[in-house]
Structures are given as structure tokens and as C-alpha cells.
Amino acid sequence: MDRVALRGLKARGYHGVYPREREEGQTFIVDLVLGLDTRAAAADDDLAKTVHYGIVAEEVVAVVEGEPVNLVETLAERVAQACLKHDVVLEVEVTVHKPDAPITVPFDDVTVTITRSRV
Secondary structure, X not given: OEEEEXXXXXXXXXXXXXXXXXXXOEEEEEEEEXXXXXXXXXXXXXXXXXXXHHHHHHHHHHHHHOOOOOOHHXXXXXXXXXXXXXXXXXXEEEEEEOOOOOOOOOOOOOEEEEEEEOO
């Protein structure tokens, strides 16, 4: 299976279990690895036979900016489902970063990574 990766998609969301997170929002960063077969697209040099990663990026940002959820895990699942709506995408790995998570000790990042497929 071939891979198309998008790294560092940034959007402001209002996800979290604490009222401050829901009121003020914060930046979420999403990395995607889309699994698909790119041979037909490459052979014909045809965008219609592969995934349009620009459209996927816009859809992912819309999910992050959309309806708030409590858990980063839920947000990752919604992103994965949006990616799998593209017929050529057979598998997706989603990593959601929450670099401003409300943690009381110094840290660099919090991430949740999931893999989902059609099978």
C-alpha cells in the first residue's frame, strides 16, 4: 500500500473536558498518513484516480474547528472517518497533537494516534 502524508495541519478547536478549554479553545495539530494504491493515478497522471490531499486537509481542519468533543480520542476518530469517506483511501493513521493540554508539569506535547481501515 502506498502512503500520502500530511503533517502539521493546524486548527483552533474547543475540545476538552474543562470549561476553560471549551470557552477559550486551543490549537490542535493533526498528522495524517493515508494508505491507498497510487499506481493508476501515476500511470495516467490523473488526480481523479488518487486522493486530493488539499481537500482532505480542508475537511480535517473543518472537523477540528467543528463540534466540540471531550476527548482527543473522539476527535481523532472523527478525523479518521472523514478521511475514509474518500473511496481511494483504504487506511488512515491519524495523530492529534494537543500541545496546550491542561497539564500541571512541563511537557512538550500530548498526542493520540489511531489507525483505521475499511476492513
